[in-house]
Amino acid sequence: MRIVAEHLSYTYNADTLFATAALKDVSLTVEEGEFFGIIGHTGSGKSTFVQHLNGLIRVPSSMKRYKKKKPKKGQALPPQTVLTVGEYDLTDKKTNFRELRKHVGMVFQYPEYQLFAETVKEDVAFGLKNFSEKKPTNEEITEAVRAALEVVGLNYNEIAKKSPFELSGGQKRRVAIAGVIVTRPEILVLDEPAAGLDPVGKREIMELLHKLHKEWCKTVIIVSHDMDEISENCTRAAVFSEGSVRYVLPPHELFQKREELRALGLDIPLTARLCEKLEQAGVKLDCDFTIDDFVAKLSALKEGKA
Amino acid sequence: MNALELKGVSFSYEEEGGFRIDNLNLTVGEGEFVAVLGHNGSGKSTLARLCNGLLEADAGEISVFGVPLDSKNLFEIRKNVGVVFQNPDNQTVATYVEDDVAFGAENIGLPREEIGKRIDFALKATGIEQLRHSTAARLSGGQKQRVAIAGVLALKPKIIILDESTAMLDPRGRREIVEVVNKLNKEEGITVLLITHFPEEALMADRAIVMNRGTVVMQGTPREVFARQEELLTYNLDLPRIGIICNRLRALGLNIADTMDEDELVKEIVRCVS
Amino acid sequence: MKDVSFGQYYPVSSFVHRMDPRLKILFLIAFITAIFLATSFYGLAICAGVLLLIILLSRVPVGKVFREIRGILFIVILTSVLNIFFYRGETEYWSWKFLSITREGLIFSAFLVCRLILLVTCSSMLTYTTSPVELTDGIESLLTPLKWIRFPVHELALIMSIALRFIPILMDETERIKNAQKARGADFESGGLIKRIRAIVPVLIPLLLSALRRAEELGDAMDARCYSGGRKRTKYKKLRLTWRDFVGFLVGAAVVTGVVLLRVYGVGTL
Structure with missing residues (x-):
C-alpha cells in the first residue's frame, strides 16, 4: 500500500x-x-x-x-x-475507516501504558477480535497470538497466561507491539518506539522492527527524535x-x-558531524552516515594510503 | 566531608521479594558530579528515593553531610537533598511557573521576601526567568524539567539528584537539562547525582557508577568505565556512540587512541589515514 | 497538543478581569441575592442594567455570553410553560379543565424567565473573567476564617488547584489511549448501552493506572519539596484589593440597596 x-x-x-x-x-x-x-x-x-x-x-x-x-x-x-x-x-x-485501521497498525509512544486486559493473550487478541468479520475460534486466536508474540521475541507458553502488568518494561512494550501487529497490518507506524529504553533495549527494538519489516509488515514508518x-x-x-x-x-x-x-x-547524526569535521581537516569522506559505512570507508582510505 | 554516604544499604518492596537495593555502598564527595548508569530495573531510581527518605531502607545507614537520615530529621535532609523526577508533567503543583517554584519555599515557612528572592535565584540559575509568569502546562518538556529543577533549587539544596529526568525528553530538552545541571555543579558548587541510561550524559561527570541488581558493579572516571565495553554490555548498557565508533575503527586496524571527544577523534583519524 | 480551554475562561485583559477574585465572588453572591430579593421588574431592570455594564466592561463578546443561555433553554421553556398554565390568576384568557392562561400567569412566568437568564448570565460572567487559578485562590482566601474551626482550607484549595492542573493532562491522556485502542479496532460509537460501557474498559483501565502513577510521582515530588500540609506554611502570593475592587464593592452595594428599597416600598411588586 x-x-x-x-x-x-x-x-x-x-x-x-x-x-x-x-x-x-x-x-x-x-x-x-x-x-x-x-x-x-x-x-x-x-x-x-x-x-x-x-x-x-x-x-x-x-x-x-x-x-x-x-x-x-x-x-x-x-x-x-x-x-x-x-x-x-x-x-x-x-x-470504511475500521477496515483501513486493520491495514495500518499504529504503535503510540510508550505503548505499554495502553495494556489493559487480564492476560497477555487477551490483550494481544483485542485487535484481532475487533477486526474480525465473524468471531474467531479459540484456536484461531491462540495461533495468531502465538505467532505475534513469537515474532516480537516472547515465548507464548511462558507469558500468555500472565498478567501484562507483572512483566518487565521491555517485555510490556513487546506485548503492546504484538497487540498491534497481530492483525498483520501492511503498514506499521511507530511513534518513538525506542523511547525510555536502555541502550541494549533500544538496539533490540530496532532489530525487531527490521525483522517485522522483512517478515511481517511491508512498510514501516517510525517517528523519531x-x-x-x-x-x-x-x-x-x-x-x-x-x-x-x-x-x-x-x-x-x-x-x-x-x-x-x-x-x-535539529541535530545531525554523530557520523555526519565527524564527516563534517574531517572535511574541515582536509579528509573528504563519502559515506552514507551509517556507522558500518563510516568505519568501512575510513578503513578503505587507510588501506589506499598504505 | 562527604556529601552523601551509603553504608550497606538494602531495600526490598514487600510485594516483590528479592532486593531492589542489595548491600549498597557509595560515597559522594562534596561538589562532586556523579553519573549513575543502569538499565531499566537496576535499582537506580530506588536509590534516589532512599537518599531523601521517600523510601526507608531495610538495613544500612544513609547520611547526608555526616548527618544520619532518620524519621526525625527528614525535613532537614529533604531541604539538603533535592530530587527531580522523570515525568515532566507530574511534578508541578501549581499552574503558573512562579507559583510552582515557590511551592517548596512556602512549605518550609519562609517569609515572603525571602521566597521572592529564592524564586529570582532559582529561575536565573536554570535560565528560565522569561517563563516566570507562563503556564507550566504549555511549556516544552525541557522547559518543564527546568521548572522542576528550579522548584528544587528554591529550597537551596546542597545535593540534587536527577532521577532519569532526561528519559522522556527530546535531544534538545536533554541537552538543556544536562547543561543546567553542569552549570549548577560548577558555578553553585552543588553536588549532583545524575541517574540516567544515556551513556553520553555520563561523559561530563567526575565519576560514573554502574548499577546492576541493586548494587554498584563498576565505578571510576567515565573514561575508565567506558574502557570496559564487554562488561557494560552484560549490564544492558553500552558505550556512548563515539566510543563504539572508536572501537570499531580499532578493530579494523586503525591505531586510534581512546577518546570520547569528537574533535580529538577527528585528529586521531586524520593522523591515522594520512 | 490540543489545548483544552478549561471552563470557559475568556483570556483577555479588562477592568473586570483585573478585579480581585474574592471581590468578584462576593459580588456574585450579592448580585444573586439581589435577583432573589427583587419582587418587581424594576428590581430586575437594575440588575440587568448593571450586568450589561459588566459585560461591556469585560470585553467578552456579548454573543458568547448569550450563547450560554441556550444551555438552559429547556429549563427556561419548561418553567414558563408550567407557570403559564398552572398559575392561578384573576384575569383569565383561556381555560380547560385544570389548565388556564391568565394575565398574571403570563407576567409571572416572564418574570421568572428574566430571573433565570440573569442568574445564569451573572454566574457565567464570573467564570468568563476569572481564571480557575484565581478562583481557587479567591475561595481559599475567603474560606480562611474556617481555619478556626479546623476546617482544612489549605488542603481543600490545594486539591482543587491540583485537580484543575491535571484535568487537561488526563483529558489529553484519555484522548491518546482512546486513539490507541481505536487503532486496534475498538469501536466507541456504535452498539447499545451495554456494548458501549464494555467498550470503555480498555480506556478506563490504562487511564486509571496512569492517574495512579501520576499521583504517586506527584506525591513524591511534593514530599521531596518538604510538603507537610498547611501548618507552618507561608504563602508567596497575596491577593491585593485595588481601586477597581472598591468600585465593584460600591456597585454591588448599590444594587442590593436599590433592590431592597424597591421591595420595602413595594414599587411595582407583582
Whole structure:
C-alpha cells in the first residue's frame, strides 16, 4: 500500500481563540516497502500527520468543498487535498475507516501504558477480535497470538497466561507491539518506539522492527527524535517543521544538509558531524552516515594510503 | 566531608521479594558530579528515593553531610537533598511557573521576601526567568524539567539528584537539562547525582557508577568505565556512540587512541589515514 | 497538543478581569441575592442594567455570553410553560379543565424567565473573567476564617488547584489511549448501552493506572519539596484589593440597596 498526501492541512481547535495550525499544505508520498523516518520537534505536526494515516484524525470536510465550487474569474482554485492509503481515499467520509485501521497498525509512544486486559493473550487478541468479520475460534486466536508474540521475541507458553502488568518494561512494550501487529497490518507506524529504553533495549527494538519489516509488515514508518536512529535504519526520511514538510530524502542526502537542519534546530547524526569535521581537516569522506559505512570507508582510505 | 554516604544499604518492596537495593555502598564527595548508569530495573531510581527518605531502607545507614537520615530529621535532609523526577508533567503543583517554584519555599515557612528572592535565584540559575509568569502546562518538556529543577533549587539544596529526568525528553530538552545541571555543579558548587541510561550524559561527570541488581558493579572516571565495553554490555548498557565508533575503527586496524571527544577523534583519524 | 480551554475562561485583559477574585465572588453572591430579593421588574431592570455594564466592561463578546443561555433553554421553556398554565390568576384568557392562561400567569412566568437568564448570565460572567487559578485562590482566601474551626482550607484549595492542573493532562491522556485502542479496532460509537460501557474498559483501565502513577510521582515530588500540609506554611502570593475592587464593592452595594428599597416600598411588586 502506497501512502499519498497532497496539500494536507489541519488546524486544532479551529474557530476558537486557541486555534493552532498543525499541518500546513503537506505533500508526501511513502512507497510500499519503505522503512520511512519522520523527524521533527514536538509540535512540528509529525504526530498529527501520522494520525491521519489511519483516520484517527480526519481530513476536514471543508477541504473537499472545493470540488463543487466554481472558480471566480481570475481566481485560482485552492489546491485539492488528497490523502490515500492504498485503495482507501481518506478524504471520503464513506471510507470504511475500521477496515483501513486493520491495514495500518499504529504503535503510540510508550505503548505499554495502553495494556489493559487480564492476560497477555487477551490483550494481544483485542485487535484481532475487533477486526474480525465473524468471531474467531479459540484456536484461531491462540495461533495468531502465538505467532505475534513469537515474532516480537516472547515465548507464548511462558507469558500468555500472565498478567501484562507483572512483566518487565521491555517485555510490556513487546506485548503492546504484538497487540498491534497481530492483525498483520501492511503498514506499521511507530511513534518513538525506542523511547525510555536502555541502550541494549533500544538496539533490540530496532532489530525487531527490521525483522517485522522483512517478515511481517511491508512498510514501516517510525517517528523519531534520534537522528542516529534515522540514519542507521531508514530508507528515506521526512523532516517536519512548524507544520510543513521541509525535506524528504534518503538519510545520506538529508544529512548533508547540515546547516539547513541546524537552522531548524535539529541535530545531525554523530557520523555526519565527524564527516563534517574531517572535511574541515582536509579528509573528504563519502559515506552514507551509517556507522558500518563510516568505519568501512575510513578503513578503505587507510588501506589506499598504505 | 562527604556529601552523601551509603553504608550497606538494602531495600526490598514487600510485594516483590528479592532486593531492589542489595548491600549498597557509595560515597559522594562534596561538589562532586556523579553519573549513575543502569538499565531499566537496576535499582537506580530506588536509590534516589532512599537518599531523601521517600523510601526507608531495610538495613544500612544513609547520611547526608555526616548527618544520619532518620524519621526525625527528614525535613532537614529533604531541604539538603533535592530530587527531580522523570515525568515532566507530574511534578508541578501549581499552574503558573512562579507559583510552582515557590511551592517548596512556602512549605518550609519562609517569609515572603525571602521566597521572592529564592524564586529570582532559582529561575536565573536554570535560565528560565522569561517563563516566570507562563503556564507550566504549555511549556516544552525541557522547559518543564527546568521548572522542576528550579522548584528544587528554591529550597537551596546542597545535593540534587536527577532521577532519569532526561528519559522522556527530546535531544534538545536533554541537552538543556544536562547543561543546567553542569552549570549548577560548577558555578553553585552543588553536588549532583545524575541517574540516567544515556551513556553520553555520563561523559561530563567526575565519576560514573554502574548499577546492576541493586548494587554498584563498576565505578571510576567515565573514561575508565567506558574502557570496559564487554562488561557494560552484560549490564544492558553500552558505550556512548563515539566510543563504539572508536572501537570499531580499532578493530579494523586503525591505531586510534581512546577518546570520547569528537574533535580529538577527528585528529586521531586524520593522523591515522594520512 | 490540543489545548483544552478549561471552563470557559475568556483570556483577555479588562477592568473586570483585573478585579480581585474574592471581590468578584462576593459580588456574585450579592448580585444573586439581589435577583432573589427583587419582587418587581424594576428590581430586575437594575440588575440587568448593571450586568450589561459588566459585560461591556469585560470585553467578552456579548454573543458568547448569550450563547450560554441556550444551555438552559429547556429549563427556561419548561418553567414558563408550567407557570403559564398552572398559575392561578384573576384575569383569565383561556381555560380547560385544570389548565388556564391568565394575565398574571403570563407576567409571572416572564418574570421568572428574566430571573433565570440573569442568574445564569451573572454566574457565567464570573467564570468568563476569572481564571480557575484565581478562583481557587479567591475561595481559599475567603474560606480562611474556617481555619478556626479546623476546617482544612489549605488542603481543600490545594486539591482543587491540583485537580484543575491535571484535568487537561488526563483529558489529553484519555484522548491518546482512546486513539490507541481505536487503532486496534475498538469501536466507541456504535452498539447499545451495554456494548458501549464494555467498550470503555480498555480506556478506563490504562487511564486509571496512569492517574495512579501520576499521583504517586506527584506525591513524591511534593514530599521531596518538604510538603507537610498547611501548618507552618507561608504563602508567596497575596491577593491585593485595588481601586477597581472598591468600585465593584460600591456597585454591588448599590444594587442590593436599590433592590431592597424597591421591595420595602413595594414599587411595582407583582
